Amino acid sequence: MDDYLFVARSITQAQRMSRVLEQCGIRTSMLRAPVGLTDRGCSYAVRIRGEQFDTARQCLRTAALQPFHIFHREEGVYREVGQ
């Protein structure tokens, strides 16, 4: 099972992304982004299930919301993916 993390620039942006995704029918959970994933220190992220990634990305684009980073996690390993 894999999932994606949309790393936000702020808690408020993460909350906004979460709500927009929920409105698109995508279940989300919010979390503090793992320290190793960011080069700027404390960040928040929105987690979604892997199979919903394409829909989620389109949904965020429609809402003009751009994550700071996007990571794909598979078998416990994170890999950054393009916007």
Place this chain on the structure above:
Amino acid sequence: MIYLDSAATTLQKPEAVRRAMARAAGTMSSPGRGSYPASHLAEETAYRCRSEAAELFDVPSPEQVVFTFNATHGLNIAIKTLVRPGSRVVISGYEHNAVTRPLHGISNVEILVADAPLFHPEKTLSGFAEALALGADVAICSHVSNVFGCVQPVEQIARLCRSHGVPLIVDASQSAGVLPVELKQWDAAFVAMPGHKGLYGPQGTGLLLCNHQAISLLEGGTGSASLQQEMPDFLPDQLEAGTHNMPGIAGLLEGLRFVRRTGLYTIAGHEKNMAAYAARRLEKLPGVNVFADKEFQNQTGVLSFTVNGRDCEEIGEALAQNGIAVRSGLQCAPLAHRTAGTLETGTVRVSPSAFTTKGQVDHFAVVLERMIRENVGF
């Protein structure tokens, strides 16, 4: 006590405000600082408050709603962002010290005052038009005078500013909660407002609606981008250093909900009716000068008056001794008094809230009448 000083602070709050504050004090920590429920609850409350404000004030995104300590704090951020030493700034003749003092504190600022007689919005507008035509860097306008309740034609002023490419700062201290305040529609750079007046939140809360890059007055922790030593360059974090006032924000959220549920026009109509009724009563009293627009057309529920031969502070004292709370003096707005011609005397200001009753206004008028006719209490 009969409280008629809501233009300073609405004292009677919806019960939900008090409950929310008490709940927050016991259940919320700081938003954006942890993965545990107390932090999540604070995050959710802060976000809901931003969202509620964004919907009420036509703000495109909750991120553009910044928590401040009060309107003065927001105005300081806005002014110190846009006004530079040597800038030329156009202001209305009814600005509060929250605008004029920060301007005074910046060196060599040239201030053009678009003054106009009371309750003549068309003259205010032409004053702004003339001043903007001279070339200005920034325009600042209070939506409603805190002394006289006169409504300034902000929508038209905003249009003028857009046509001249001049950023506009609006002080919505007296209009938020009673008149439409529309950041996007006006395309204002900033709109500042307190939480503790017409939004029925607690003291120590305020909102700055941002449509422009801003500079931070405070630097410190934000729970974001912690590795970098510069403040984050994104809102709201950029302007919200340090721990949030969560009891205040929780209370403000309930205040905003009260305003939206009750309706701006319902609240404004009630306050205006109360002030107009007070004006009618006061106008009948000997020696009383009431500053009211014809049928309260360009006026909110804020009313000033003077009594011939009486010091306004003495009137305020005497009313207080009779259990009536009003605001006397210059109301921190000497410019407004200078414009209206009351700088030497000051005024007594009466400002009802959504909770003021006609019976309370009656009682106030009866007490004042007795004081004047019998010359008691002075």
